[in-house]
Amino acid sequence: MLRPHRRHALWVAFLLHRISGLGLAIFLPVHFLVLGLALEDSETMDRLLLWSDSVLVKLAEFGLVFLLAVHLFGGLRLLALEFLPWSNRQKTFAALALAGSFLLACLFLIRAV
Amino acid sequence: MSVWRGDANAGELQHFQVPQQENQTILDLVTWIQRETEPGLAYRFSCRVGMCGSCAMMINGIPRWACRTHVQKVVQGNQVTIEPLRNMPVIRDLVCDMSEFFAKWKQAEGQFRGGKSRYDAVEQLKPDTPKRRAANAAIECINCGICYSACDVVSWNKSYLGPAALNRAWSLLNDERDQHSLLRLKAVASDAGCHNCHSHQSCTQYCPNELNPTGAIAGLKRMAAVAALRGDI
Ligand code: SF4
Ligand code: SF4
Ligand code: FES
Numbered sequence: 001m002l003r004p005h006r007r008h009a010l011w012v013a014f015l016l017h018r019i020s021g022l023g024l025a026i027f028l029p030v031h032f033l034v035l036g037l038a039l040e041d042s043e044t045m046d047r048l049l050l051w052s053d054s055v056l057v058k059l060a061e062f063g064l065v066f067l068l069a070v071h072l073f074g075g076l077r078l079l080a081l082e083f084l085p086w087s088n089r090q091k092t093f094a095a096l097a098l099a100g101s102f103l104l105a106c107l108f109l110i111r112a113v
Numbered sequence: 114m115s116v117w118r119g120d121a122n123a124g125e126l127q128h129f130q131v132p133q134q135e136n137q138t139i140l141d142l143v144t145w146i147q148r149e150t151e152p153g154l155a156y157r158f159s160c161r162v163g164m165c166g167s168c169a170m171m172i173n174g175i176p177r178w179a180c181r182t183h184v185q186k187v188v189q190g191n192q193v194t195i196e197p198l199r200n201m202p203v204i205r206d207l208v209c210d211m212s213e214f215f216a217k218w219k220q221a222e223g224q225f226r227g228g229k230s231r232y233d234a235v236e237q238l239k240p241d242t243p244k245r246r247a248a249n250a251a252i253e254c255i256n257c258g259i260c261y262s263a264c265d266v267v268s269w270n271k272s273y274l275g276p277a278a279l280n281r282a283w284s285l286l287n288d289e290r291d292q293h294s295l296l297r298l299k300a301v302a303s304d305a306g307c308h309n310c311h312s313h314q315s316c317t318q319y320c321p322n323e324l325n326p327t328g329a330i331a332g333l334k335r336m337a338a339v340a341a342l343r344g345d346i
Contacts, residue, residue: 004174005199005263010314081312082331 013094017074020067058112066105073097117196120205140179155206166257170207171196176262178321198262221278222297227290248287251280251329253322260316272305276316276326283329299346302337
């Protein structure tokens with residue numbers, strides 16, 4: 001549970017940014033490994049691609065694009081916060097970032113299934 | 114009402130039944146407890162009207178000024194829990210040792226250092242320059258320590274100067290009369306300074322005077338970056 005002093009939109013925005021960053025850091029090496037297989041071992045790669053067609057993996061991919069979008073918009077939010085001297089509207093920004101991420105991820109999901 | 118009782122070594126919540134009135138503040142209740150049932154209860158206050166900054170405490174886990182927090186607004190199921198501020202050593206009950214908080218204020222060069230004496234004419238300041246506006250926006254700090262208590266980076270990094278001291282430095286760095294800009298900029302761009310801030314914005318969320326320390330710290334980051342590029346610091 002979040003401690004009471006952390007229960008506000010901006011702290012949650014920070015948390016999402018951190019978690020999405022960690023998630024991406026874990027995923028990216030695996031992603032590059034699979035891409036590398038395309039050059040070295042196309043048979044394993046094909047099997048992997050087949051496996052990645054299943055719904056479960058599709059869902060995981062949805063999560064991934066979501067993470068990427070969260071991280072991207074979270075980063076934009078931080079840049080705006082630190083480089084533009086206007087800040088009381090940050091809450092709206094955090095909300096917009098989240099909404100944008102969701103939208104993107106949902107678009108991806110619809111296309112994928 | 115549950116009130117934290119104890120000292121630097123240990124403590125626990127003690128429970129009190131307090132009268133409910135339509136219009137009362139947390140400070141009213143704490144005072145009621147001390148006057149009516151528990152004379153030994155230690156707490157601080159002075160002005161009772163949100164000017165002095167001495168009555169801050171954790172109210173249901175959130176740092177707030179007790180004298181201007183209405184019970185009605187924070188009560189949860191007929192119950193309120195109050196504890197001493199976070200991020201500061203406890204002396205006794207609700208009273209914290211704020212010496213480190215103020216030492217950091219000094220460390221951030223939070224003191225105004227003008228270049229004129231009493232024999233010079235009073236300097237004329239235009240109220241509407243961007244710098245003066247930035248200085249004014251940050252100036253109404255009452256040193257309550259609420260932002261310092263709300264900040265997680267202060268808990269994680271004991272040497273971090275914290276939002277209040279940095280906000281003060283920002284106000285002075287925008288004051289055209291002050292002569293110590295470079296010294297101050299060095300102090301706030303140090304290892305303990307503005308670059309530690311993660312922009313959680315808890316300071317801004319809870320500052321009772323609605324100041325924006327996060328904005329001030331972002332300003333310091335920009336100022337320090339420019340100074341470093343120029344080779345000034
Ligand atoms: S914005 Fe910076 S100074 Fe304010 S609470 Fe967050 S980390 Fe602390
Ligand atoms: S910046 Fe706000 S919360 Fe922090 S010490 Fe000053 S008045 Fe209190
Ligand atoms: S008693 Fe002075 S601010 Fe609360």
